[in-house]
Amino acid sequence: MRSRCNQLGVLHAHADPPDAEQAEAHYQQAMALADELGMRPLMAHCHLGLGRLYGQTGRREPARAALATAIDLYRTMDMAFWLPQAEAVLAQVEAVRDYDAIPGSGACPPPVEDRRAILREASHKCREKASLEISYKAGCMSIND
Numbered sequence: 001m002r003s004r005c006n007q008l009g010v011l012h013a014h015a016d017p018p019d020a021e022q023a024e025a026h027y028q029q030a031m032a033l034a035d036e037l038g039m040r041p042l043m044a045h046c047h048l049g050l051g052r053l054y055g056q057t058g059r060r061e062p063a064r065a066a067l068a069t070a071i072d073l074y075r076t077m078d079m080a081f082w083l084p085q086a087e088a089v090l091a092q093v094e095a096v097r098d099y100d101a102i103p104g105s106g107a108c109p110p111p112v113e114d115r116r117a118i119l120r121e122a123s124h125k126c127r128e129k130a131s132l133e134i135s136y137k138a139g140c141m142s143i144n145d
Contacts, residue, residue, distance in 0.1 A: 044073035055093040063093045
């Protein structure tokens with residue numbers, strides 16, 4: 001039931017058109033169950049899904065909060081596969097926010113190519129950081145072994 005709620009959230013978030021209300025409700029339901037059962041990985045996945053959803057619907061502050069929680073959980077649980085993905089989504093949300101902070105930029109969003117370039121750069125930076133963290137951890141493990 002708990003992962004089914006998360007999957008229903010994913011389905012509604014990726015529907016065409018997305019059903020943000022239903023997606024959010026399913027993510028919240030899955031998080032409540034995961035919290036009750038102590039399933040921290042599922043909690044992290046729900047926060048990541050909510051962060052993506054909020055980012056897609058222009059709700060930047062809730063997106064940042066949900067993604068920060070997901071990143072903290074992934075880092076605490078040493079979930080190296082998911083951590084860079086959450087950081088990349090946060091970087092995308094931040095890139096849009098940073099663009100909006102430029103005077104005169106709020107009236108018209110950047111052309112699609114510019115937005116794609118911003119997102120590619122943010123994703124690339126997160127992948128580089130994750131690769132360095134994994135290399136560092138692997139180096140520390142081989143030294144300590």
